Amino acid sequence: MQAALEEFQTAYTSSHPAVAVAHFLSPRAPPEDAARLHGFQRLSNEVMVTGDVQYAIETRMRRQMSPDEMRGWTEVISCYWRAVDRIVKAENAQHQGRFSERQALDVHDAWNDLTNNFVKHISNGALPFWTIFTLCLTANHLRLFAIQADEQMAKAKPVAFSAGFSDDIGGTPKNEKLGAAVRVFNKVFSLCLGDRSPDMNQSRKWGVYCVANLLFRTYFKLKTISLSKNLVRSIDAQSDLPQFQLYPLSHRVTYLYYVGLISFVQEDYSRAEVFLTQAWNLCYVHSTKNKELIMTYLIPCRLITHSTVPTSQLLNQFPDLNRLFGDLFRFIRKGDLSGFDRALAEGEPEFVKKRIFLTLERSRDIVLRNLFRNVFLAAGYEDLTEGQTEKDRIRKTRIPLAHFAAALRMSTAGAGGSQVIDDDEVECLLANTIYKNHMKGYISREHQMVVLGKKGAFPGTGV
Template identity: 30%
Template sequence: MSFPTLNAYLLEVSSSLDNADAFILAKLLSFKDSHVSNPKLHKESPELLCQRILDTPYDELVAAHLKGCVAVANCNYREAYACQVLSVQIFVRIFQPQKDDNWSLPLMYTLILDLRNFANEVEQEILQHNKGKKGDTLEKAADTIMSCFRVCASDGRAAIDVSKKWGMLFLVNQLFKIYFRIGKLHLCKPLIRAIESSNIKDEFSLAQKITYKYYVGRKAMFDSNFTQAEEFLTYAYTNCHADARSNLKRILIYLIPVKMLLGRLPPIDLLHSHNLSQYRDIVMAVRTGNVHLLNCTLLEHESFFIQTGVYLILEKLRATTFRTLFKRVSNILGTHQIPLQAFTEALHGQGITDIDMDETECIVAGLIYAGNIRGYISHQHKKLVVSKVNAFPAVAS
């Protein structure tokens, strides 16, 4: 296989610059392109030839990229990451002075994607060899991405068709991916505010809006704003392409617990079709009031629920499951004065034998306080006295 020479590659870069063709330029500076494996481009010091063919500071940008190609060929991702940080810094110097012009946005997208990918590679090395501070590389990558975001967000005077603001949502989504991975969700708040106050927030591409809604929905879930979480995650799920099975599953991992907390249980066939059998017994437990099954399922799939960050959300379903069980007991007895002993015995019947009358009374009191039961406890008579009308309100209400 014949490879183009470094001189031919640089002339192609020069031509793309002369034609202001950011798509070709982005391809020539992308680490996903085939030129990265071209041994004729692997020069330790390409600066002189870059200076001869390209204007400053594009010569610096391309030289940094070529050094990154050498680093990738040597599987040195720390060096590749450092080269990519330099590439983005040089790009910002080029990008910021461009008035009334956003032609280079596709190049920015490529540079930022490669930067985050290299940061992920370095993080993997840190985890495997325990050399370095976990999350530090990704956090520094986020700082570099923020330098691009500030340029885009501050471009308020340009006409909308040439505004750099079109790059904001892409950058926000990349920052979300980093902040969620390193557990710094509080840093998402100013980014959300910037997008929501933008006059083009509804004009971004559908793919970018789906990613944005997915992450904002997840953040709302962690903030216990379940109504908003359902709204954003439902938008992401509804608008996601039907063939993007992995993305649909990723959205459902969070949408299903949110909907269950709001009193809407998913059909079992939906769980099967997206290979989410971990939720099957959770749904059955909540539907039937089987507290023991809920506890066992949370324990069985604990690693999955913790890894995805939904364990504590699913824990909240315990109150809903208690409510369902106690409602069934109330329906069986057919009275609005229910002995607390009946609830205790129902729990014992499920195999939960370590709960006594006092603990049952505490559980019932918590359900009354949360609005899951309308009534009061007669401590003297050890009975729950429930309302004769809608004693167990629907969870969705």
Template identity: 30%
Template sequence: MNVSEFLFQIMQVFNKEVIQKKKEENWFMPIFYQLCTDLRTLAKKVDDMTVKEDDDEGETETTYYEQSASYIMEAFRACVSDVRNDPGTSKKVAILNMTNQLFRIYFKINKLNLLKPLIRAVENAQQSGLYDSFSMADKVSFNYFLGRKAMFDAKLALAESSLLYAFRNCPPEYVENKRRILIYLIPVKMFLGQMPKKELLHKYELDQFVQIVEAVRIGNVKKLDEALWRDEAFFIQCGIYLMLEKLRAIAFRKLFKFCSVLMENHMIHLDVFLTALRLQNVTDIDCDELECIIANLIYDGRIKGYLSHQHKKLVLSKKEAFPPLSSIYM
């Protein structure tokens, strides 16, 4: 029996003999939080040290890390089912801490679909007033994970509010945690049209974003592609590379806006945009692909107008042809 299996047994006993039987008490919850943390951490270490051989049938064994989630989830259900709402006795005070434990595991094993009931339980706690009894540390962690999930679900308004809450309420001495939050908050802010300052990026050692921010700000698609390629490994490790790639649409939009201002006309020939792209050394986009890019921008509401395929022109709305990006996601 390895250490993870031993902790699994302890978890089972604790859940059965303490959480479920001590109905009028919850003083032991800090001990339970530490037990969950140790279980999750050690299960991950055992998995990392275990060399798994490929199975002939192509089946993959359930990892200790995944098993740890099932034991924590079992205890989670016991706490959620507690009918008491008094923070002094209710097991529901453990909901947020356990949700954060499970958030960490499900993000790691890429099973974000399992997060929905956890988020719903926290929302119910907010409605019942129990949310105030949760620690600020747990609230910060929850909003950090909730913001990340919302970002991947393209719910940018929720992502911004959650990550911003986490960043503002994370104590300033926890610089690494604030940096981790910014890694996801920065792309969300950029999609909403808000570009971070260089001082902020330098302060939290996020210089990988400097050229990306500059490229999007001036609408330089070539410069954006080069910046993404240069720090590709970092962005992939953080899990934001694919989202940052989508910033090309924002860069195109910015470039087209500059062109419309220079032309001082709401009817712009597509050759104008192609010329602007050629000046950036973007040579792999022809007129047909350009039409697709513009059509997608119009469909997403980032540009107001329509394409005249026959005349090869973009006809912009005379009123707010380039609406604020923040208004699109609200």
């Protein structure tokens, strides 16, 4: 145990103790020392562990720590030993092919104990403030163990009956452990937000965004996205937080991304654009994965707010995005309805998974606008009158409905041929385009004509 605690001491006294201690308390063995967990587990046993750790802590750390803090670490590290014990046993079980619900639950429960103990000793002030970051990393592991336990439980007993006197058959409790983890995270969150320590440098308030991000992630997994709003609201309501710019960049980018994402799924696209753009601007240049994630939502966002598609130059930087959106945007540019519908249908499963399908679907308006614009351009110019030069020729603004109908029918002809567009639907689509301000003009049913504005008939497209 002394040897292990030497590692802890080094971590504790290093220049970045939060991360170093979190490495010490990691449930995964580092690649260069694959047997680390097994070695640590062999240092003690269930009965002796508390005494062992206590002795080691007291002999080593007496100078650095107050008695309270030593007690705190003793408990935390003993809990960690128990968790490692379960993890090692679970790994052994896995090698023997009998990893099941029981092991997953054991690991989860032990790690849950560790997290709760950590929370306890931080909230009673025994541990230094920076441990809040260590706790965040520990809590993140709790999230993973909870997901694992839930998966195993779902496998073990897929059918359950509701408890209590409910009148209906009732739902199977899914994600029970992850739901419990949310409560722990919430405790940590209020621990951060509610810290009253006067010295801002020693405040747990620095952990707020870190925990919030963890909670966002869990809420998305649990499909209770609406709960995230409460977090954002309580952070906004807290007036004495340190300036946002002073927080670690990683916390900020993730937070901005999530707030943008939450606004996005709730269809507040202008707000989403603001936050996602900020996240994009702050994002570390070389973290391609994160930049891709931000763009996955920022691009559909701008489709709605600005009716613009990204340049191929931008898409080419991200092969995954190009694969995802490339076809779709090509057809939007062309105003090819059947191609667009086909690309949308092909990408649907993945779009739905990323929650962008319903947003992308709305860009059909842009396809229509581009198609109608082509009709307008094809109609050409009015004949030159006296005194007019080539430069100020006027485009024909009265275009028969039949032309639009023909364009629509040509454009949809390819798509399986099942869609038949009747004349009323043509009018409906035109009315839609006019209503959404993609086109200026009006339809005259008596003359079967569309009368377009003389100037700026298609706002934002140069004609």
